Amino acid sequence: MFLASKIFWLVAQPLSLAFLSLLVGVLLILARFRRSGSVFASLGLIVLFLSLFTTTGPYFLQILEDRFPRPSPPPTELSCIIVLGGAFENVVIASRGGMEFNQAADRFIETVRLAKAYPAARILVSGGDGSISGAYEGDARASQGFFDAFGIAADRVIREEDSRTTFENARYTRDLLAANRLERCALVTSAYHMSRSVGLFRANGIAVVPWPADYRTSGRVRLGFDFTQPSLNAQLATTAAKEWTGLLAYYLLGRTQTLLPQ
Numbered sequence: 001m002f003l004a005s006k007i008f009w010l011v012a013q014p015l016s017l018a019f020l021s022l023l024v025g026v027l028l029i030l031a032r033f034r035r036s037g038s039v040f041a042s043l044g045l046i047v048l049f050l051s052l053f054t055t056t057g058p059y060f061l062q063i064l065e066d067r068f069p070r071p072s073p074p075p076t077e078l079s080c081i082i083v084l085g086g087a088f089e090n091v092v093i094a095s096r097g098g099m100e101f102n103q104a105a106d107r108f109i110e111t112v113r114l115a116k117a118y119p120a121a122r123i124l125v126s127g128g129d130g131s132i133s134g135a136y137e138g139d140a141r142a143s144q145g146f147f148d149a150f151g152i153a154a155d156r157v158i159r160e161e162d163s164r165t166t167f168e169n170a171r172y173t174r175d176l177l178a179a180n181r182l183e184r185c186a187l188v189t190s191a192y193h194m195s196r197s198v199g200l201f202r203a204n205g206i207a208v209v210p211w212p213a214d215y216r217t218s219g220r221v222r223l224g225f226d227f228t229q230p231s232l233n234a235q236l237a238t239t240a241a242k243e244w245t246g247l248l249a250y251y252l253l254g255r256t257q258t259l260l261p262q
Contacts, residue, residue, distance in 0.1 A: 002164050005249075006132050012245065013238050014057075018048040050237070052230040055221050057237025062217040064243055065191040067260065068198065068210040075209060078121045080158075080182040082208065083111040084169050084189040084197060085127015085139025094136050099145055104190055106214040108143065111188050112150050114211065122182060123152065126160040126169040138163075166193070166246070167255055170200040177206065190214035192239060196247050199256035 010016060025041025028034075050056045087107045089100040101108075115123055127139030140159040147157055160176055163169045177185065184207075189197050191212035201208050216236060226233055251259045 003132065005165070009242060009245075012241070014047055014051040014241055015234060015238065018044045018051065020044070021047065051234045053225060053227050053233065055224050055226050055233065057233055057235075057240045058217050058221045059223050060244060061192050061236050061240040062219060062221045064193075064195050064240070065212070065215055065217055066219065068191070068194040068212055070211055071209055074117075075184070075186075078114070078118045078184055078186050078209070080122040080124055080177070080180075080185040081111055081114050081118070081211075082124045082126060082173060082185050082187045083107055084166070084187075084193070085125065085143075085163075086130070086190075088137075088139045088142040090129065090136040090138070090142060091131070093142060099142075099149075103216075104214050107188055107190060108146060110211065110213040112147075112152070114186060114188070115150075115152055115156075121186075122156055122158055122180065123147070124158040124160065124173060124176060124182070124185070126163055126173045128160075128162045128164055128168075130164045166196055166200055167250065169197070170204045170206065173201075174204045174206055183207075185209065186211040188213055190216075192216060192243050195261055196243060196250065196256075199247070199258065199261040200250065202261065203256050 011020065021040045021044030025037045025039070025044060028037030028040060031037075084107065087101055087104040089102050092100045111123060115121065125140040125143050129136045129138045138161050140161040143159075144154070144157070148154065158176055158180060160169075160172050163172050177183070187194075187197060187201060187208035188211045191214060194210050194212045198208065198210055216239065247256075247259055250256045
């Protein structure tokens with residue numbers, strides 16, 4: 001399932017889908033199936049235009065980001081802070097060493113802030129090597145130096161190093177929480193990723209306090225044209241498409257109880 005999902009996404013992401021549709025369209029037209037070829041070519045152009053020159057991607061990403069706000073007022077106590085991996089550039093770290101982050105670094109920055117605010121809380125880092133090759137360190141292992149740099153004691157951190165997907169994050173974390181008798185936990189992940197994460201954690205019987213981080217939109221995006229930042233629009237469209245596809249897939253597979261958790 002893990003490998004199948006990786007291969008599927010290589011084809012299904014918006015820019016790949018646009019390219020393949022255009023390619024099929026051109027080949028069909030050359031083979032004199034002009035009507036079918038025109039349909040595929042038009043579909044490719046539409047996907048490309050929506051991805052590059054409209055706010056469709058940011059808008060649908062914003063819907064997910066707005067679904068779970070941070071708790072206000074914050075809880076008086078937490079027994080643990082769960083942070084999902086996906087923030088370390090493990091391929092770069094493997095070749096260059098050091099500590100390198102991607103856009104999701106806010107997940108770990110917010111975790112450090114929470115660790116200072118709740119000094120009695122344990123920290124559970126969930127994230128193994130999610131690459132197809134399986135040749136790199138996961139975030140759980142890579143985070144050791146990060147927490148050491150901020151003075152967080154190693155015995156305070158629990159590492160779940162086997163998960164490669166959000167489904168596995170929830171399933172493997174459940175066992176570690178039970179083994180360490182931890183119940184009231186904050187869940188830290190990217191805001192757009194919170195709906196899928198909460199749905200999977202609830203399906204595994206884990207009640208969490210959603211604590212979103214790593215916002216990608218302003219919260220004021222409206223549907224419309226945007227010719228000013230095509231590369232960013234395409235990036236956000238890809239992220240939105242992946243997240244909505246993941247929500248639908250997990251729901252259809254029976255791994256979550258609702259398409260969009262409340």
